[in-house]
Amino acid sequence: MSAADTLLAVPRAKRLRGNVPVGTILAGIVVAAVIAAALVPGLFTHLDPEEAVLGSVFQPPSAAHPFGTDHLGRDVASRVVHGARYSLLIGVGAALLSLLIGTLLGLLSVYLPFGLDRLVQRGVDILLAFPELLLALLIIAVLGRGPVNTLIAVGLAGAAGYARLVRSQVLSARLSGYAEQAKVLGESPLRVVASRVLPNIARPIVVLATIGVGTSILSASGLSFLGLGVAPPTPEWGALLSEGRSYLSTAPWASVFPATAIALSVVSITVLGRSLQARLTKGTGA
């Protein structure tokens, strides 16, 4: 499922009005915590996420190890905290990459001259015909594993969806009254794109990118689950969940906490994205 498709699924802004404030604040707190953990993990934990303590494997949650320890005696809490950096890096990076490539392709598919626009369009069609996961798997197979490669794979795989959305936004912005009005006023086409079309499609795209961060985190965790994402011992959340799931019956905490971290972050990011959308649409009075 692509970020673009999720966006389509986003309920129209006004729907959420009733429960935005509390939810948004909570979501903001969660996202802030995740960002803090990514930047300064030391705020939350002092244990080394990669240090195996062979004497203390599978300790249930306790004061010393709030989330317990895993199959190598590593502190799960510390791994989850340190994992925020990788998951967030991948999520944000992949979303940005998708956004960049998608916007570029979307613009090119509208504005390139000499029929090249249609060429780009067909190219996007071809990319769309690849299921995202398959594309990501292929890219990983070519590039190898690792956080950066996962980022690239998820980002590239998602780009086509963004391109489609950007294209439709550009098209409708170009046909919009204000773009036409700018033309009547005598603005040059390039200026119309730069100062009318782009800024106006920026809103939905910013929302898309925000929600895209969440979806990218999910996609990356899927790759890790298949053993093709980030390689251990890097504590990316998907990898943690993937490792931990083998011990679900012995040590549920090794997988439950990473799973919760993923779900909670993605929910919060999505909630933020939606309230952002709500605010952006409200601001225009449309």
Next chain:
Amino acid sequence: MSTRTTSSTTATAATAEAAATKVTDGHRQADPTAVPADERTSAEAHEQAPVVSVRGLTVTFPERSDRLVVDDVSFDVHPGEIVAIVGRSGSGKSVTARSLIGLAGSGAVVTADRLDLEGEHVLALDEGAWRSVRGRRVGFVLQDALTSLDPLRRIGDEVGEALGRLPANDRRDRVEAALRRAGIVDPEVRSRQYAHQLSGGLRQRALIASAIVNDPRLLVADEPTTALDVTVQRHVLELLRGLAAEGRGVLLITHDLAVVAQFASRVLVMQNGRVGESGTVEDVLANPSDAYTRRLLAAIPSEHNRGRRLSVAPDEIDAAEIDSAEIDAAEIDAAEIDAAEIDAAEGPNVPRPTDVPGESGAPASAQTPTRSTGGEGSVAPATADAPAEAPATAGAPEASDTRKGSVASARANAGSSDGAADASGGDTTAPAALAKPSGTTGDLAPLLVVDDATVVFPGPRGSRRRALDGVSIRIAPGETLGVVGESGSGKSTLGRAVLGLQRLDAGSVELFGAPWSALPERRRRPLRRRVQVISQDPLGSFDPRLTVGQLIDQPLRLGPRRAAAERRAEAVRLLGLVDLDGDLLGERPGRLSGGQRQRVSIAQALASDPELLVADEPVSALDVLTQAQVLDLLVELQARVGLAMLFISHDLGVVQHLTHRIAVMKDGRIVETGPVDEVFDRPRHPYTVELFDAVPRIGTRPSPAT
């Protein structure tokens, strides 16, 4: 059929007074004194019991605000009569109507002393009981026919929906019968079609069919003709009249006083949820006791008030209300013109306007200027001493040189930035009289020449549609050409072609004596400043991110190099020109009212200092009072800035009010063109005749079908 007594006017006046008292008291309950009076009246007047009887209806939406959306409304609808509710947008007309079927809206709190359908109190019905009222005892035709039919279902299914469970055959028969009764000639075919396959008029008929399929005693029609062409509108209204004649009560909601004048027997004028005035149509229109009603009447544009202000400042009216003996000339002027329209052949009970030209300051009822006979400057200069410096010129200068002079001076005037800067407040500046070209445009090189323009669009399923088919027009400097015609006749396409937004498949557009449509966009761009547009939907033409100031700055930046402060000053000046406050510069257009938006749009267009303005239905989205303000502004600009305009509208009154010449379009062709009065008075083409005939006019009330 329906007869009225003079006492009904008194009764309503009493109600209105009572209501006014109540508001000052802050109470919401219906004033008991108001009701018996009306009841007595109806008991006397109607031998039959009313199908619906409402007393003291109040509706609030407590979740939204404490405002009384409907405030103490009382009325009856008797079998066989059409009762109209008029009022501007948001005055509570629809909510009132919807309350009759228990659908006032989600979260609505409805109270009433009485809400009786055929004698049964229905207010306290539960949802299930309401359902058996809807569609069975009350047929409801909602506002906006074009979207009131489920586009995904067949007409037959829609119409038959109110029937409940029935054998398929019976159902089909009854659906077809209803369609036929609604004036659809081929119900077998139509019932299998979808809404989009029907024209607007047919859709409205289908909707009416779905409302009467169960043969309800009351039919409520909420603005049944708003989106329709005048010709279609007329047919639909005739149909309603026929249905009433069959013995139904019809509650007709509209904002068009002309429709009321022509089709209703009684009318309620609503304002802010309250009934400002009610009574027989003749009484209310001819002798409006309520200031608001008078404003509404005054705002209707037509030939007769051309060159004069349509909008009357509310304070003038308030002043008038305080002392009705000293009625201001300005409003009387408006009232008298409309009164003049009321056909002399009306029933004997109606107070009749005389055929004597009125004198200024005379009481409204006595004011009856002669109907214009088409001569220039025939409008009586009835308002010489009006406080609003209303049309100071009775007749337009006839000589072409004078006209030239007037254009020149107007442009010069516009050029000096302070010349118009003080144009604020509707009553300080008088719009100049319409400079009327006297058919001698030949001596001036035309600004715009459209020659044999043809535009072909690909239609559905590979078909091709000629939106423009060999259209030729020309507009001289300072001249306003009105373009009228039914929907889809190619008016907008013509406008877009003139703006250089629509490629021509054949023919040419020349602007300012040079090729235009033949130029590549690159070479058109420097000339674009000289031809500007005001659109029907100003909001859509504004970049939603920009403030009013930025919007106006947009063309200024593209013009001659100027410092930011200078441009700002210019923006303020332009806002002043359109009668807006400079404070609005920082506002976003989304938060402005419709009239304000349209003014901003005009200011933006003027910022380029254009010579030609294309106005595509610039007022059709506005309610009649706002429309009046914008039209006044345009008239003023015509004179002061000497703008030439291509004015597109489907509203003949508006066109007549504002333009010098008109072109009538049908199916992409111009079927008739000429000076506005000439065409209006002596239409030659049958389509023009039909078009003009269909326009409901106050005073052209045909005798009701009995």
Next chain:
Amino acid sequence: SGTATGEDAAAGQPVEGGVLQVALGNDTNIINPHLTGSSVTATITRDVVDSLVSQDVDNSIHPWLATEWDVNEANTEYTFTLRDDVTFSDGEKLDAAAVKQNFDFVLDPANNSTYARSLLGPVAAVEAPDATTVVIRYDESFAPLLQGLSLSYLGIQSPAFLTSGGDLSTNAVGSGPFTLESFAPGQGSKLTKRDDYNWGPGHLAHTGPAHLDGIEYRYLPESSTRLGALQSGQVQAIDSVPPADAATLGSNEKITVDVYQNPGVPYSLQLNTTRAPFDDVKVRQAFQTGVDIDAAIEATLFGTVETATGPLSSHTEFADADADGSWKNQPDRANTLLDEAGWTERNADGIRTKNGSPLTVTLSYDEGYTGQTNANLLQALQSEYRKIGIDLVLDSVDAGTQSARTEAGDYDAIAYFFVRAEADILRTVYGSASVGTGNGSRVTTLDPLLDEAVGATPERRAELYTQVQREVIDQAYSVPLYVPNYQVAHTSELQGLAWATNAKPLFYNAWLTNGS
């Protein structure tokens, strides 16, 4: 749980009937044992194809399809006498021509029978002088043949099937106690009993038809799923028991965990001797001896495996009886060795450096093949090695990349094991012929010893192999970790489970207590 037993101490009398459900943790794409080296294929087809000979858990060879055989002195000529009453499940009769056809098929490179062909060795000719006699000839001595013949890879399949021209990879037709009813990659296989079977392997008492009506193998890759399936009784047996759960399972009375220690080369780190840092024997020795391997194994495999003591697991024939693993866990010695080798400085992370570059060891592994448990062990070791200043980098790649790297020598260490009851496996792992593929240490110095051993007498072979094993440890070509085992966890309903020597369960003899 227990170690290898030839045959479960059968509690009570066998019950006839019932279909056994087995969940396997790995899958195979190809079910024809001639065409693949997949151990899953070997497991499943062990009950479908019969071999010429069978091998008991004590490594002794017994008759099966061959009633007797004769090997010449030089180990260059093997003559087999076949049973004459055996039929394939498609009705074809087993005879010498059929056997010859099987081996010729395997030997033809076009058939891509890579693994089976390597088991046959450098065959000069296969002959079928009469209907019940098969002769296999070599130009040079080849001792390991009999053990190879006992594996299902060289099981005899119906010649009619082999020449049918159909899709050979999705079917196998043999003379075994079960016939392969269906096979679906990614899903599993179904076996049904042959009622007329009467030629069971010589090392088992039972030779008649199988007790079970059928066996259904299902592929359940998720260990938690597999385990759950067993615990909830949806299957009666699973393999690849997750070590972490083995203990819990052991305490469950209804479930038995049977373990068979794999013969062959233990799971080992093979150190690339051709490039730095492991071109320096001192670094290799330090790496081999510097950390507490056994502790890491204990922690990550929860005591479910035996730790390795030498290059061959202890019950492989010719395993060095004196190997005791005493080379392990000598951090002081390792530190001295590293100091001597010049890795004296340490960087901020505590990693030793030499001329400014850190002591990094890249271990390239294919996660699919390696599996979660081994990956855990490697991570545990990584953590341990850091203590003596070695940065063990775990580079997880996919199978294709891994094979390319192995080929090109682009690694410092790789980890794998080989299952083979025959010490000749040492030639694959340390012989120059397989440098780049099997020989991860890329050593060529052991060739004379290994080549001589292939055709030598048992006594000489024992000598030679012992010498090889000692050298592998002394020169630190390898760091043996643990002896992989094959674990079958099964409910108490399943009885009579036996083992084939390549550590595969044999269900021929098994039964379900509740029958059908």
Next chain:
Amino acid sequence: MLRQVGRRLLELVLVLWGAATITFIAVKSIPGDPVAIISGGENIVDAEQRAVVTAAYGLDQPLIVQYLRYLGRAFTGDIGESYAFRSPVVEVIGEAIVPTLQLALTGFVLAILIATVTALLTSGARPGVRFLASGTELVLLSTPVYWIGIILLLVFSFWLGWFPVVGADGPGSLVLPALALSLPLAAIISQVMRDGIEHALDQPFALTVRSRGVGEIGLRVRHALRHSLLAVSTIAGTMLGGVLTGSILTETVFGRPGIGQITLLGISSRDMPLILGLVVLSALLYSLINLVIDLGYALIDPRIRDGVPA
């Protein structure tokens, strides 16, 4: 009409060709030795064997020749033999697609059912109910699908023992995987659907319908639902495309055979013909689904049938 069909076909061929080309380039740039894979993965391949295999699979040819040959053969419908399975790709895929289709379609139908019921029940409901519904949906959308699968397994198969987990046979074994697959999908669809229903309920025709005495249920089922289907079919179409390969995760958790499994295997073993086959399959499916969506639109919306903008 004929021209339309022709254009669509041409587009399809173009997309297929593009997808196949990209895949060819990608797979050829995956490092590793295809011969080793062809020869059975873990095995040791000697030089003689290598030569035979290399020649047999044309791997000794220049890449461009391999590419052209592949295209040429693909054009005649022969997409080759899988390295890993040593069977024709068509057969391998044909076999794997059955369980995947079963899973995907069941999951999809289930998702639509769940979504329809929740959307109908919660559209326009009280804020509390709506919050609960949309909150649940959000959580389902934000939880990794495989984790949902594992939890379902744990609860319904291992603890409660309601459903078997193993394998792919019998309808019982389909329940949990289909449910796992359908939950996130249902979450999305029900959001879109509820939104569509509420949007439809806001439209003038809804009031008209009410004014005919039709009850809330009738209004929703007969009118609003159908309107929401327009939006739903767009998203559901793109989802369905994703479901087929998205089942990789579900298949892995539930140990089901199918396209997901062979995709993973194909990629990890550089099984070029198989991957190409899979890509061509998904491109075909993508085009097919788009076609079906377009047809579906036309079926739902008569305006589209007539080529009139809605």
